[in-house]
Amino acid sequence: MFVRLGEIRLCEMRLCERLSPVMMSAMTSLFLVLSVIVTGLYAGFMLTFLIAIMPGLAELTDKQFTSAMRRFNEKVPGPFFLVLFLGVVALPAAALLTGLGEHDxxxxxxxxGALVCAVAGHLITIAGNIPLNNALAQSEGGDDSAARKAFEPRWNTLHQVRTALALVACVLLAVAL
Structure with missing residues (x-):
């Protein structure tokens, strides 16, 4: 029952060949499950702003509104948000790449489709919402009424679009699962 070293290596190689598709499939599944979770959290965060936070802020005075939005804009881009923001693109991309040729x-x-939605939402954030946030931050100490008028309607419209895109991305990833 002695096995030569060459036969062991051949056996190990065949085992790796058999495990490789299984491992890749497991990785793809893991990335896809994580994609749904992270995208769902991100979409939920966006939806919370849309249906609760912004309507609540709408009832504040101009000074209160601009002050509150400035504080939100300082606090939101922390580590947790960055994990979500990057994850909604990176995880579906990883699921797509590890499953190339395997997806039905x-x-x-x-x-x-989910990746397209996520990237489009990020472009809206980067090209639209962030410049508005920066302009609001720079207006501190100025006319709060003018700052709010320049900020709130456009920011809300852009936010509605990126929230819808995040929700669609989450649904598409759930369908892919």
């Missing part, structure tokens, strides 16, 4: 006719396009 529904999962592949759903993941691609």
């Amino acid at each position: 006719e529904v999962a592949g396009p759903a993941i691609v």
Whole structure:
């Protein structure tokens, strides 16, 4: 029952060949599950701003509103938000790449659609919401009424779009699962 070293290596290689697709499939599944979780958390965060925080802030005076938004804009971009912000793109991309050629006719396009939604939402954030946040921060000490008028309607419109995109991305990833 002695086995030569060459046969062991051949056996190990065949085992690795058999495990490789299984491991890749497990990685793809893990990335996809994490994608749904992270995108769901991100969409929930966006939805909370849309349906609770912004309507609550709308009832404040101009000074209170601009002060509150400035504080939010200082606190939101922390580590937890960055994990979500980056994760909604990185995790579906990882699921797509580790499962290349393995996704069925529904999962592949759903993941691609989710990525498109996530990237579009990020572009809106980077090109629209962040510049508005920066302008609001720079207006501190000035006319709060003018600052609010320049900020609130446009920010809310952009936020509605990126919230919808995040929700669609989450649904698409759930479909892909």
